[in-house]
Amino acid sequence: MLKLDLSDFDGLVAAWEHEVDAVLMPNLAEAVKATSEAGAHEAQANHPYTDRTRDLTKSIHAEPARISGRNVDGAIVADEYYASFVNNGTSRSKPYPFMPIAERKANDVIEENTERACDRFCDTVNRGG
Numbered sequence: 395m396l397k398l399d400l401s402d403f404d405g406l407v408a409a410w411e412h413e414v415d416a417v418l419m420p421n422l423a424e425a426v427k428a429t430s431e432a433g434a435h436e437a438q439a440n441h442p443y444t445d446r447t448r449d450l451t452k453s454i455h456a457e458p459a460r461i462s463g464r465n466v467d468g469a470i471v472a473d474e475y476y477a478s479f480v481n482n483g484t485s486r487s488k489p490y491p492f493m494p495i496a497e498r499k500a501n502d503v504i505e506e507n508t509e510r511a512c513d514r515f516c517d518t519v520n521r522g523g
Contacts, residue, residue, distance in 0.1 A: 417518050419466065421511035423459040426468035429507050430456030433470045433500035443480050443490035450474045454496070470496045 434456045445451045453474040460467045470493070472481070483489030 413515075413519055414464075418512070418515040419461050419464070421514050422466045422508065423461050425504075425507035425511040426459040426466045427456060429500050429504045430459070430468040430470050432503045433496035433498075436499035437470065437472075437492045437496035440495055441490070441492040442495075443492065450477055450480060453477065454492070470500065 434454050437454050438451050441451060443450070450472065454470070454472045454477075457469040457471055472493070479487065480490050481493050482491070
């Protein structure tokens, strides 16, 4: 006969949730940061516009990843005030879309970065903390 004792199941779940919050979420934040940085660097290196002052290109960067509960948010930003006009165009100027370049690169590397973060989490849990 098989007997399964689940008397400490709540403690096991609590320990698992602690590991997720303490180890996995920071690892995923690093993955999101690396993904955003890769996208920002790609947009800086391979933009379709001519940047005479380099101000727009220098303003493209990755925002720090933010953990909110079980969500991790990251962003690629171009802070120069005219960035949206260059990216989207205006009624008098054609668009030179550089943000889609950043997004494509981020999409290319997100799976690899999150897989690496999950592997680090599993290694930590298997080692016992």
